[in-house]
Amino acid sequence: MELSRVWLMPQGFPFEDAAPMGGVALSTAVQALRHRLGLPFVFEPISSPKPFLVWGGSSGVGMFAIKLATLSGYKVVTVASKRNWDLVKSLGASAVFDYNDHEVIAHIQNWVREEGNGPLTQCLDTISEHGSVEKCVAALGEGGTLITLLPPPEDINANGVKISYTLLTTASHRRNVDDFERMAKWNREILPKYLDSGKLYKSLVPLKLYTGGLEDLPEALDYVRQGKTSGQKLVVLLK
Ligand SMILES: NC(=O)c1ccc[n+]([C@@H]2O[C@H](COP(=O)([O-])OP(=O)(O)OC[C@H]3O[C@@H](n4cnc5c(N)ncnc54)[C@H](OP(=O)(O)O)[C@@H]3O)[C@@H](O)[C@H]2O)c1
Known part of the structure; x- marks a missing residue:
């Protein structure tokens, strides 16, 4: 049987560090960022940085998303509780704000303006509930693309933002042949290169x-x- 989510561990890579990379979180971040939003591979990062919002940077998916987006050359802004700010910064986030702060959207938009790398047009909402989708739409402001991991609320006012819900199971069971093939390629060819180059390392999360x-x-x-x-x-x- 052909599998899309099997990959070869480098020699000496501890099983406990490989487990989170073989699980759902990294694969979901890959599907959202690369297969849905088209972020480039690490070996071809974008030439000039652009802002990228990861809502929920301290979640399982969020931690990997920060790392991958940063490796692709993006400047990541994220939200997390204060206890996790050092962690998300260690993964590469350029800025982090508290999602419980009433001014969180203004903080994100000010940061984008001050950085001067162009408008925020791409966002991954790794939480996708408790009002996070609405907040991501507000942060994007003038359109752009938002990927959610749960179906977005039906009555949401998207305000010109393209909202797209992604589900990892489409890549694990040939329900979507393109998703299956792209995930198989990631695990067979690209993930081993990331690991060999030391860009995804043990003790990452x-x-x-x-x-x-x-x-x-x-x-x-x-x-x-x-x-x-x-x-x-x-x-x-x-x-
Ligand atoms: N579509 C798919 O294929 C797919 C795949 C994987 C997961 N999921 C779904 O994605 C969601 C996340 O899964 P996960 O395993 O990555 O989560 P997780 O690690 O269990 O998430 C916990 C984290 O969520 C953060 N958080 C909670 N509420 C938040 C909010 N309102 N705003 C921002 N951050 C918030 C917390 O941050 P602090 O501790 O810093 O406060 C905590 O670190 C789940 O609903 C899961 O079912 C979907």
Whole structure:
């Protein structure tokens, strides 16, 4: 059977660091940024920087999205709780604001203006609920493209912004042949190059490790269900 989401780990790459890269988060960031928005590969970054908004930079998908967009030559602005500001900056974000700040949209737009790299036209909303889609539309302001990871609210006023919902399963089960082929190419050819070049490295994202094998799985799932994940990926090591 041909698989789209299998890749070869470099020698010496620890399993616990490979697990988050083989999981859903990195693949979803790749699908959204490269296969939907057309961001270039790392080996051909854009010649002059452009702003890019990652809403939810400390989420699993958000952390990888910051790294990939930065490697593609974009200046990333993101939102996260203050406790995660150092983390998102270490991944490459140029600016970070608190999503609970009532002035967050004004802060983002001021930053875009002051940077002088042109208008903000591209955004990935890694949260896609609790009002985040509306905020991303407001941040884009004068049009552009917004990728969501959950279906956007039906009654949203898009204000000229093109909103596009992406779902990783279209790439894992040949439901969409183009998505399947592009994800297979990423995992077969491009991801190994990123790893060999050291641009995606071990310890890229903070891990919360469970070392008790499958017996730890219910505890890890409860942690996720309770919404406790913040700036980390959970890895359950099999014994
Ligand atoms: N479409 C797809 O194929 C696909 C694939 C993967 C995931 N998803 C969906 O994408 C969403 C994110 O998944 P994930 O695993 O990446 O999430 P996660 O790691 O569990 O997200 C937790 C993070 O979300 C941040 N957050 C919570 N509410 C926020 C808000 N209103 N604005 C900004 N940040 C906020 C928190 O930031 P702080 O701790 O800094 O406050 C926390 O770090 C989920 O709904 C998931 O179902 C969809």
